[in-house]
Amino acid sequence: MKYALFLGCTIPARSRNYELSARAVAHRLGVEFVDIFDFSCCGFPLKSSDMKQAGLLAARNLALAESEGLAICTLCSACTSMLAEEAHHLEQDRGLLDGVNAELNKVGLAYKGHAKVKHFARVLLEDVGVDRIRAEVKVDLKGLPVATHYGCHYLKPSEIYEGVEDPEDPSSLEELVNAAGARSVEYQHKKDCCGGAVLVADEETALGMAKRKLDHVKEAGARAMNVVCPFCSVMYDDNQKSIESQFETDYQIPVLYLPQILGLAMGFDRKELGLNMNVVKTKSLTKEIIGEK
Amino acid sequence: MPEFKLEKVSSGFASMVVQEPGAEGIRSCYACGTCTAGCPVRRVNAAYNPRKLIRMVLLGMQDEVLQGKEIWLCSSCYTCQERCPQGIRITETIIALRNLAAREGYAPSGVSMQAKLIKDQGRLYALDEFDDKKRKKAGLPSLPSEVAGATKLLDEKE
Amino acid sequence: MKSREKVLIVGGGIAGLTTAIELGRRGVSSFIIEKKETVGGRAGTYACKAVNGHCQKCGACLVQDAIRESMEMGEIEISVKTSLAGLDREGKEIVARLKSGEGETSVRFSALVLCHGFQPFDPAGKPNYGYGRIPNLITGAELELMMKEKGDVFRPSDGKPAKDMAFVQCVGSRNPALGRSYCSQVCCGYALRMARQIRSARPSTSITFFYMDVQTFGRDFERMFWEFRDAIYWIREIPGDFFAAPGDRVGVIVEDEGEIKEMSFDLMTLSVGMGPSREQPVFEEWLGLRQGPEGFLASPDRDGIFVAGSATGPMSIPDTIVNCRAAVTRVMDYLEERS
Numbered sequence: 057m058k059y060a061l062f063l064g065c066t067i068p069a070r071s072r073n074y075e076l077s078a079r080a081v082a083h084r085l086g087v088e089f090v091d092i093f094d095f096s097c098c099g100f101p102l103k104s105s106d107m108k109q110a111g112l113l114a115a116r117n118l119a120l121a122e123s124e125g126l127a128i129c130t131l132c133s134a135c136t137s138m139l140a141e142e143a144h145h146l147e148q149d150r151g152l153l154d155g156v157n158a159e160l161n162k163v164g165l166a167y168k169g170h171a172k173v174k175h176f177a178r179v180l181l182e183d184v185g186v187d188r189i190r191a192e193v194k195v196d197l198k199g200l201p202v203a204t205h206y207g208c209h210y211l212k213p214s215e216i217y218e219g220v221e222d223p224e225d226p227s228s229l230e231e232l233v234n235a236a237g238a239r240s241v242e243y244q245h246k247k248d249c250c251g252g253a254v255l256v257a258d259e260e261t262a263l264g265m266a267k268r269k270l271d272h273v274k275e276a277g278a279r280a281m282n283v284v285c286p287f288c289s290v291m292y293d294d295n296q297k298s299i300e301s302q303f304e305t306d307y308q309i310p311v312l313y314l315p316q317i318l319g320l321a322m323g324f325d326r327k328e329l330g331l332n333m334n335v336v337k338t339k340s341l342t343k344e345i346i347g348e349k
Numbered sequence: 350m351p352e353f354k355l356e357k358v359s360s361g362f363a364s365m366v367v368q369e370p371g372a373e374g375i376r377s378c379y380a381c382g383t384c385t386a387g388c389p390v391r392r393v394n395a396a397y398n399p400r401k402l403i404r405m406v407l408l409g410m411q412d413e414v415l416q417g418k419e420i421w422l423c424s425s426c427y428t429c430q431e432r433c434p435q436g437i438r439i440t441e442t443i444i445a446l447r448n449l450a451a452r453e454g455y456a457p458s459g460v461s462m463q464a465k466l467i468k469d470q471g472r473l474y475a476l477d478e479f480d481d482k483k484r485k486k487a488g489l490p491s492l493p494s495e496v497a498g499a500t501k502l503l504d505e506k507e
Numbered sequence: 508m509k510s511r512e513k514v515l516i517v518g519g520g521i522a523g524l525t526t527a528i529e530l531g532r533r534g535v536s537s538f539i540i541e542k543k544e545t546v547g548g549r550a551g552t553y554a555c556k557a558v559n560g561h562c563q564k565c566g567a568c569l570v571q572d573a574i575r576e577s578m579e580m581g582e583i584e585i586s587v588k589t590s591l592a593g594l595d596r597e598g599k600e601i602v603a604r605l606k607s608g609e610g611e612t613s614v615r616f617s618a619l620v621l622c623h624g625f626q627p628f629d630p631a632g633k634p635n636y637g638y639g640r641i642p643n644l645i646t647g648a649e650l651e652l653m654m655k656e657k658g659d660v661f662r663p664s665d666g667k668p669a670k671d672m673a674f675v676q677c678v679g680s681r682n683p684a685l686g687r688s689y690c691s692q693v694c695c696g697y698a699l700r701m702a703r704q705i706r707s708a709r710p711s712t713s714i715t716f717f718y719m720d721v722q723t724f725g726r727d728f729e730r731m732f733w734e735f736r737d738a739i740y741w742i743r744e745i746p747g748d749f750f751a752a753p754g755d756r757v758g759v760i761v762e763d764e765g766e767i768k769e770m771s772f773d774l775m776t777l778s779v780g781m782g783p784s785r786e787q788p789v790f791e792e793w794l795g796l797r798q799g800p801e802g803f804l805a806s807p808d809r810d811g812i813f814v815a816g817s818a819t820g821p822m823s824i825p826d827t828i829v830n831c832r833a834a835v836t837r838v839m840d841y842l843e844e845r846s
Contacts, residue, residue: 063492065467065472065473065474066473066474068474068476068480068484068489068492069473069474069476069480070474072483072484072487072489075489076487076488076489079489091490091492093492093493094493094496094498095496096471096472096496096498096499097467097471097472097473097496097499099467101460101463101464101467101473102463102464102467102468103444104421104444104447104448104451104456104460104464105447105448105451105456105460105461105464106448106451106464107370107444107445107448109468109503112502112503113467113471113499113502113503116498116499116502159502159505160502162502162505163498163501163502163505208424208425208426208427208428209425209427212426212427212428212430212431213427213430213431213440214431222634223427223431223634224431224634224635224637225634225637225640244750245748245750247428247748248389249389249390249424249426249428250424251389251390251393251424252424253423253424253425253426254390254421254422254423254424256457256459256460256463257418257421257422257457257459257460258394258418258421258422261390261393261394261397261422262424264393264394265389265390265392265393265424268389268392268393330487377683379681379719380719381677381719381744381745382743382744382745382747382761382762383744383745383746383747384747385744385747385762385767386744386745386746386747386748386759386760386761386762386767387635387747387748387760388747391762391767392760392767395765395766395767398762400762428747431635432635432747433684434677434681434682434683434684434685434745435682435683435684436683436684
C-alpha cells in the first residue's frame, strides 16, 4: 500500500494537525506515503475564475503521480474531487486529454490517463480494512458520541467516485469511527454542506450554514465532530467561536480530524496527533480518554 | 431578486451559456424545484436560488446574472446536480457562469485574489521560513515555498 | 378462418384477458398462461375508487369484467401457475416450452401475443427519497393495495389513520437522469382519485400534492380535476430532502411560494410511475425483440409475434384495452394471410 500523498494548499500551512495524525496513523497501519515535492495546488480555488487553467493544474499533478507509478492519496475532500473529476473527464474525453497534453508537453510532462485518486478515508476502508483498524485499538474510547460530518466533496459528484458510496445514505466514515470504539450519533440534516466554499464570497451566509450544523450536532448530544476536510474544519473549528458570538450560541464541541480520532484509539499522544493545534480545546476530551498525556 | 425587464434582455445569452462545458443541458429545466429545495445555501440565504438562476439565464438576463453576487453564493456541494431529474449539471453551470463573469471582471475580490496567488505561486499559501520551522518542529518534511512547475505551466497557457 | 388457429398469450392481466376476449369474439382460440395463481395482473389489485356511489372511471372494475368474461368464453383456455421455459419460431409456428407444476411441455401455436405488463418504479432507485429508510413513506402501488384489502388508509408504523397526507408526483417518471424521460400517464390520475376517495371517507384528512404538472389523460379526467381541485393543498415543487420527522412522520424540505419550508406528514405516498417489466430482457433474448424509444418493448408485428398492453409502454387500464383491441386486428390480419 504505497501512495503519493497529496497535501494541497491548506494542510501544509494551516492544518498540520491533519497531516501529522494522518501520517502517524498511515504508518502504523502499513500505508506508505511518498512525498512528491512538485505537487502544486490541486486547482480547486481557481475553478471559479478559470476552469480550464484549474483543470490543467490538476492534470499536472496527476501526470506527476503517474510518472512515479503511484496512486494519489488525498487528505482534503476538495482536492479529492478536483483531481478525481479531472481524471474522470480526461478518461472520458480524448480530445480534452490531447489538449491538456499539448500544454503539459510545454513543461516536459505527459499524462497517459491512468491516475487513481483516493481520499485517505477510502484507503483506510478499502486497503486497510475495518477489521485491521479494530485490531489496532489499544485505548478504549468508551463509546464517545461523535457526530460525523461527511461534507460534500468526499461523496459528490458521485459519478467520479465509481458508485462506491451513496451520497444520500453514506456510512463509511461512521464505520471507521465506530471501529475505533467511538459511537456515531445520528443528527438532523447530516448531509448538509459546511459552507466553506461560500466563505470567500459571503462570510455571513457561510457562517449561517456552519451554525445550522453545529446546532443539530449539539442537539444530538455529540461530544465531538469528525471531519475529513480542512475546509470543513475551518468552518466548524476555527470559526466556532465567531459563530458563538455572532449568533449568541454555545457549543464547545471539539472538531477532530478522522485520523485524530483513530489515532487516539491506537494509543498515540496529543503531540503525535497535533491535538494542540485544534482551535476548540480538546484537552478535557483527551484527558477523559488517555489521561493527562 | 431582480425584476425581469424585456427591454434589457440579451437574446444571445442563453445560447452563449449553453456552449460552456457543463451548462449544455439547462434548456431541459422544467422548474420542478428539486434543486432549490435541497440547496443548503438557500436555506440560510434566500437570495440564492439555483432554479431562479437557471430561469434567468434562459430569459436572457445577462447583466443581472453575471454582475450579481448570487452566482458566487453556491457552495458547490453538488446536491442539486445529483438530484436533478433532467440530469442538468447545475453546479457546473454555476461554475461556467462564474467563469464568464470573471472574464468580464465581475469576480469578488477574494476570488480574484486567490486566483492570482495560485497563478503566481502555484499554491494558495506560500510556505515561508516561519511555516517551514513549524513543520520541522512537528517532524514534517519541508516543502518548496512555491511550485515553479505549476506557475510555468499556467504562464505557458496564457 | 380455421378454428384450429390457436394464439398463445403470455400474461393474464388486463392486456392478456382483453386480447383473448377480442380474439374469442372473432372465433379465434387462445391459450393464456399466467405465472401467478390468479389472473387479473396488477390492475386486478386496484380498488374501486367510487366516491359516494359516483364512478371515478378508474377502470378497476373493467378488470373484473374481463376476468368474468374470459372465464365464460369457450375459446379461451387459461393456465395459471404456468411460466415459460423457452420460446422459438419454427417455420410458421411458435413453439413454447411451458413449465407448470406438472412439469414441462412443448406446445405449438399460430401466433404469440406478449402481454407481460410493467414493473412499477422502485423508489430505492432514487436514494434521496429515503424509501425503505423512512417510516410511513409508501408507494402508490402500496396505497392501492392497502385501500383494496383494508378499505381504509393507515400508517404502516402504528396502524393509526393519517390526519395529514401528501403525495409526491413524478416519481420515476419525467426523469432522464434515471433513464425514464417519459410521463407515465397514470400517476396524476390514480393519486387524485385515491385522494378524493380518502377525503370522502375521512373529510378531516388534509392532503397535499407535490407536483410539476397535472397530466389530465383521459376524456373525463380534466373535468374531475377541476371539481376536486380545491380540496387539495397544491405545491408546484418536488421536495429535495426527505427525512424521518418526530412521531414517525415524513419530513420534507420544499420551496413553497418562494419560501423554504420544512413540512411533515403522517403518511406520504410516492406516486411511482411505470417501467419495463423485469421479464423484458428474457423476451428480447429469446425472440430478438427490440426496445422502443422509452425502453419498453416495441411490437414487431411480424412472423406472428406481437406485444400489447403496458409491456409496450406506460398506459392506463382503458388505454390498455384499446391498445390490445388494436393489436388483435393486426393479429387477425396475420392469421388470415397465413392461412
